Amino acid sequence: xxxxxxxxxxxxxxxxxxxxxxxxxxxxxxxxxxxxxxxxxxxxxxxxxxxxxxxxxxxxxxxxxxxxxxxxxxxxxxxxxxxxxxxxxxxxxxxxxxxxxxxxxxxxxxxxxxxxxxxxxxxxxxxxxxxxxxxxxxxxxxxxxxxxxxxxxxxxxxxxxxxxxxxxxxxxxxxxxxxxxxxxxxxxxxxxxxxxxxxxxxxxxxxxxxxxxxxxxxxxxxxxxxxxxxxxxxxxxxxxxxxxxxxxxxxxxxxxxxxxxxxxxxxxxxxxxxxxxxxxxxxxxxxxxxxxxxxxxxxxxxxxxxxxxxxxxxxxxxxxxxxxxxxxxxxxxxxxxxxxxxxxxxxxxxxxxxxxxxxxxxxxxxxxxxxxxxxxxxxxxxxxxxxxxxxxxxxxxxxx
Numbered sequence: 001x002x003x004x005x006x007x008x009x010x011x012x013x014x015x016x017x018x019x020x021x022x023x024x025x026x027x028x029x030x031x032x033x034x035x036x037x038x039x040x041x042x043x044x045x046x047x048x049x050x051x052x053x054x055x056x057x058x059x060x061x062x063x064x065x066x067x068x069x070x071x072x073x074x075x076x077x078x079x080x081x082x083x084x085x086x087x088x089x090x091x092x093x094x095x096x097x098x099x100x101x102x103x104x105x106x107x108x109x110x111x112x113x114x115x116x117x118x119x120x121x122x123x124x125x126x127x128x129x130x131x132x133x134x135x136x137x138x139x140x141x142x143x144x145x146x147x148x149x150x151x152x153x154x155x156x157x158x159x160x161x162x163x164x165x166x167x168x169x170x171x172x173x174x175x176x177x178x179x180x181x182x183x184x185x186x187x188x189x190x191x192x193x194x195x196x197x198x199x200x201x202x203x204x205x206x207x208x209x210x211x212x213x214x215x216x217x218x219x220x221x222x223x224x225x226x227x228x229x230x231x232x233x234x235x236x237x238x239x240x241x242x243x244x245x246x247x248x249x250x251x252x253x254x255x256x257x258x259x260x261x262x263x264x265x266x267x268x269x270x271x272x273x274x275x276x277x278x279x280x281x282x283x284x285x286x287x288x289x290x291x292x293x294x295x296x297x298x299x300x301x302x303x304x305x306x307x308x309x310x311x312x313x314x315x316x317x318x319x320x321x322x323x324x325x326x327x328x329x330x331x332x333x334x335x336x337x338x339x340x341x342x343x344x345x346x347x348x349x350x351x352x353x354x355x356x357x358x359x360x361x362x363x364x365x366x367x368x369x370x371x372x373x374x375x376x377x378x379x380x381x382x383x384x385x386x387x388x389x390x391x392x393x394x395x396x397x398x399x400x
Contacts, residue, residue, distance in 0.1 A: 020044055025067075034059045042066065046090065052076060055099075060084045063107075071097050083107060086128070094119050101142075114149075116141060123164070138162060144185075146170075152194075159184060167191075175199060181206060186227075200242065217242065220265060224248055229274070232256040239264045243289065246272055247358050255280040262286040266310060270294035270358040276318070277301075290343060294354045299323055300347075305330060311343035315354040324349065 021037070023045035028034045031054055037043065038061030046067030049057055055078045062082075068090035071077060074097045081104040091113040094100070101121050109128035113135040116122070122141045127148035135156040136149065144164040151157075152173050158180040159168070165184045169191040175198045181190060182204035189208040200219035203209055207227045215235050220242030223231065226249045234256055243265035246252065253274040260281060266289030269278060277299040284302055290310030293300060297316040300323040312330065314320070324347035331337025331345035348354075 021062075028057065028059070029053050031057055035061075037061050046070070048072070049074065049077065049080075055079070058082065063087065065089065068093065070094075071100075073097075075099055078102070079104075081105065086110065088112065091115055097122075114138075156180075169193070173197075175201075178202070182224075211236075216240065217244075220244070222247075225250075227251055230254040230256070233260070234258060236260050238262040241265060241288075243268060245269070248272070250274060257281055258283065260284055263288060265289040267291045267293075271355045273355060294357050296355070297323075300327065302327070302330075306340060308341045308343065311345070312341040313344075313346045315346070315348040315351045315357065317350070317352060317354045319349050320347070321349050323347070 019040055020042040021040035021044065023043065025046045025048060026043065027048045027050050029050040029052060034057050037059055040062045042064045043062050044066045047059070047065050047069050049071040051072070051074045053074070053076070055076055057077060057080055059082045061084055063084050064087040065085065066089040069088045070093045071080065072093070072095050077097055077100050079102045080100060083106055085105055086107045086109055088108070088111040092111045093115045094117070095115070096118045098118070098120050100119055101123060103122060103125040105128070106126050107128055109130060110132040111130065112133065114130065114133050115137045117137065117139045119141045122143060125143070125148055129148045129150040131150055131152070133151055133154055136151070136154060137158040138146065139158065140161045142164055143162055144166055146165070146168050150171060152171055154172065154175055155177040157172070157175060159165070160180065160183050162184045166187055167189045171194050172192055173194045173196055175195070177199050179198060179201040182202065184205060188206045190206055191210045193210065193212055195211050195214050197216045198214065198218070201217070202222045204224045204226060209226070209228060209231065211233055213235055214233055215237055217236065217239040218241065219239070221239065221244050223246045228249070229251045231252065232255070236257060237259050238261055241264040244263055245268035247268065247270050249272045251274050252272045253276070257280050261283050262285060267287060269275070270292065272295055275295055275297070277297055278293055279299055279301045281302055283304055285304050285306040287308045287310070291308055291312045293314040295316055296318055297320055298318040300314055300320055308330070312327070314324070314327065327347055328345065329337055330340035332341055333339045335345050337345065
C-alpha cells in the first residue's frame with residue numbers, strides 16, 4: 001500500500017505516461033506497487049522503498065522524483081534499478097541495505113545528494129554517469145570502483161570505509177566544502193587531475209594522492225597516516241585561511257611545493273619517520289599561524305620566510321644544530337632574532353621523543369636551543385593542531 005495515494009496532476013500530454021503525480025511520501029512495498037509508478041513521468045514528492053519490498057525492485061517509468069528517494073534498513077533487496085530516472089531533486093539515500101549487490105540507474109545524472117551508507121554487499125553499480133550533485137557520501141560498501149560518479153564540482157565528497165576500493169579518478173575541478181577520504185582499501189590510489197580549487201581536505205590511509213593542477217586551498221589540507229612515499233602539489237600557491245599538516249605518514253620521504261608562497265593558517269609536520277629533511281618550501285614567505293615540526297630531520301630550511309604570526313617550534317631526533325643557528329635569526333627580538341617570528345621560537349636537536357609529540361604542543365620557554373640535546377622542549381604552551389591557524393601564540397609576542 002502507498003502511504004499516500006498518488007494524485008495525478010493535470011499534465012496528460014497525449015498519454016498517461018506524461019502525468020505528474022503529486023504525493024507527500026509514497027512507500028513502495030512490492031514490485032507491483034513500483035509498477036504503479038510507471039504512469040508518472042514526474043513524481044512530485046518523495047519515494048521510499050519499504051524494508052519488506054522484495055528482492056528485486058525496478059522503478060522504471062518516472063524520469064524525475066522531486067523529493068527524496070530512499071531505501072532504509074532493508075535486508076531483503078538484492079537488485080535495484082530504473083532505466084528511466086534521470087533526476088532526484090532531494091537525496092538518493094541507501095542506508096543499512098545489507099543484501100544489495102547490483103544497482104543500475106543507467107539514466108540518472110542529477111541528484112541533490114547521494115548518500116550510500118552500510119550497503120555492505122554492493123560490489124557494482126551503474127549510473128548515468130552522475131554529473132551533478134551537491135553532496136556525495138559513500139561509506140561501508142563492497143565497491144572496488146566508483147566509475148559511475150563523474151562530477152566537475154561538488155560541495156562535499158566523503159569516501160570512507162570501503163574496504164575493496166583500490167582506485168578513484170575523477171574530473172572534479174572544484175570542491176566548495178570538504179573532501180574526506182579515509183579508512184578505505186589498502187592500496188587506494190586517488191587521482192584528481194583537474195582539481196584547481198578546494199575548500200578543505202582530509203586524506204588518510206591512501207597509497208597515492210595526485211593533485212597536479214591544484215592552485216588554492218581555501219581552508220585546510222590535512223594528510224594523516226597515509227602510505228605514499230612522496231607528495232606533490234606543483235601548482236599550489238597558497239591557502240587562504242587554513243593549515244597544511246602531515247602527521248604519521250611513515251613512508252613519506254619527499255614533498256614538492258615549488259610555488260607555495262603563503263599559508264593562511266599554520267604548518268604542522270610531525271611523526272613522518274621517513275622524512276629526513278624539511279627543505280621543500282623554497283618560496284614560502286608568509287605563515288598566518290604557527291610552524292611546528294617534529295621528526296627525524298637532519299636539515300630544516302625556509303630560505304624566503306618573511307613572517308610567522310604564531311610560534312616557530314622545531315624538534316628533531318637528529319642533529320639540526322646548523323639549521324637551528326640559521327633559523328634562529330628569524331626569532332623575536334627578545335630572543336635575539338630579527339622578529340620575523342612573532343610568537344616564541346624553539347629549535348631542538350637530538351630529542352629522542354620528538355616523534356611522540358604530535359598533539360599540538362609547542363614550547364613557550366623563550367629559550368633558543370641550538371643543539372644542546374634538551375629533551376624537555378615539548379613542554380609549555382598547548383594548542384590543538386586543528387587550531388594552528390588561529391595564531392593565538394602571536395599574542396604572547398606582544399608581552400615580550
